[in-house]
Structure formats: C-alpha cells, structure tokens
Amino acid sequence: xxxxxxxxxxxxxxxxxxxxxxxxxxxxxxxxxxxxxxxxxxxxxxxxxxxxxxxxxxxxxxxxxxxxxxxxxxxxxxxxxxxxxxxxxxxxxxxxxxxxxxxxxxxxxxxxxxxxxxxx
Amino acid sequence: xxxxxxxxxxxxxxxxxxxxxxxxxxxxxxxxxxxxxxxxxxxxxxxxxxxxxxxxxxxxxxxxxxxxxxxxxxxxxxxxxxxxxxxxxxxxxxxxxxxxxxxxxxxxxxxxx
Numbered sequence: 001x002x003x004x005x006x007x008x009x010x011x012x013x014x015x016x017x018x019x020x021x022x023x024x025x026x027x028x029x030x031x032x033x034x035x036x037x038x039x040x041x042x043x044x045x046x047x048x049x050x051x052x053x054x055x056x057x058x059x060x061x062x063x064x065x066x067x068x069x070x071x072x073x074x075x076x077x078x079x080x081x082x083x084x085x086x087x088x089x090x091x092x093x094x095x096x097x098x099x100x101x102x103x104x105x106x107x108x109x110x111x112x113x114x115x116x117x118x119x120x
Numbered sequence: 121x122x123x124x125x126x127x128x129x130x131x132x133x134x135x136x137x138x139x140x141x142x143x144x145x146x147x148x149x150x151x152x153x154x155x156x157x158x159x160x161x162x163x164x165x166x167x168x169x170x171x172x173x174x175x176x177x178x179x180x181x182x183x184x185x186x187x188x189x190x191x192x193x194x195x196x197x198x199x200x201x202x203x204x205x206x207x208x209x210x211x212x213x214x215x216x217x218x219x220x221x222x223x224x225x226x227x228x229x230x231x232x233x
Contacts, residue, residue: 037222039170039224046213046224046225046226046227047162047164047170047213047215047224047227048224049215049220049221049222049223049224052220052222060220060221061220061221062220062221063121063221064121064221096169096170098169104175104176104179105158105175105217106160106172106175106215106217107160107170107172107215108172108175108181110169110170110171111169112168112169113169
C-alpha cells in the first residue's frame, strides 16, 4: 500500500526559504521509472505542478519558479525534499507530494497535503 | 509550456444525468512512437487531494466507477460521467504529462442541479 505524507512549517515569513519533506512508504524510489512530484494549490485556485524527481536522480522543474526550487531525494530514508527560496505571499498554498507510477507515468498516489502560509 | 483549457468552468447536472467536461491542449499530447495520449483526469473533493480517475486519456484507474470515462486524442479530450451521483460533486482537473512542466487545466466544478 502506497502512502505519502508532507511535513514542514505551516507559516513562513516573506523572503525566507521553505523546506518541505515528503515521507513515503509502499514503494522504492530506486525502482526504474518511479518518481515523486510536488504540486501546489493556492486557496480556491488551480493545481500547479512544481517539480519531479526520478529514480535515477533526474530532476525536472517548473520554469515559472525561476531557479527558486530544488528537489532532492534520500533513498535510505524514503524521503523527498522540496526547497523553495525567497517565499512570497503568493506562494501561500497547499503543497502536495505524489507518487509517479513507472507504468502509468502519472501521479497516482497523493499525500493529504500541507497548507503553507506566507505572512509577516 | 503546454496550456490546458477546460470547459465549462462549472456545470450543474441533475442526478442520473450525463456530465461532460472538455479539456483542450495548446499542442498535441499524443506521442506517435507509442500512440499514447499523455493526458489524465483527476477528481478533487473539498479538503482532499486530487484522486486519479483516468490516465492515457481513456484508461480508468483501478477502483474508479465505470460511469467515469475518458475520450479524445491529440489536443481535444473529454471526461464523461454517464449518470451523475451525489458523491460526484467535486472539481475535475485534466493534466498533461507529455512534457514538463506537467501542466493542469484550471478545473471544472460539478454541482447537482
């Protein structure tokens, strides 16, 4: 059974760096084709794809984040970490991590999400 | 980036009636090498994460009721709910995974009339 859960601060000050951890179970990120992605959703708005890391450490980012975002993995801990620098109130959102299936290529299992508010 | 435009933004359907949601892509998401359309549909209820319904444009995810179906190819796609039930009230999102960034549509809100 695949599960994922996001953790990190609920409140971040403007200009600070956000670090979110996705802890997962039920799969190995070392399996060929597997990945973990991050998606966010501002209150009442659409989903926004942020980043994806693959089993072979290939990383893909949203160009709209303009070098603010970094994704890494710790295979031994079953964790994927998302870092977003220079936070702004417009980054207030629920942040989700999700499992990328090696056969379907799609994000098929999602964590419950964590709401991050950016405010002074 | 590939832009996905969903229509309508919202719709109200009577119980037992059909609901149709469209998703138009700014460029093809059909990969000629394998004839797969890299298009998925998600359902999202308030306070919950998205739930995968359909992938490869028309393949139903395990456990998804048969009343949900996906169709289309290239740039034009449709999610159909054949007989809407009360528990189908949600926001529906399409997503392309043909190329990164794997963009989403703006979402379509389904309500009961």
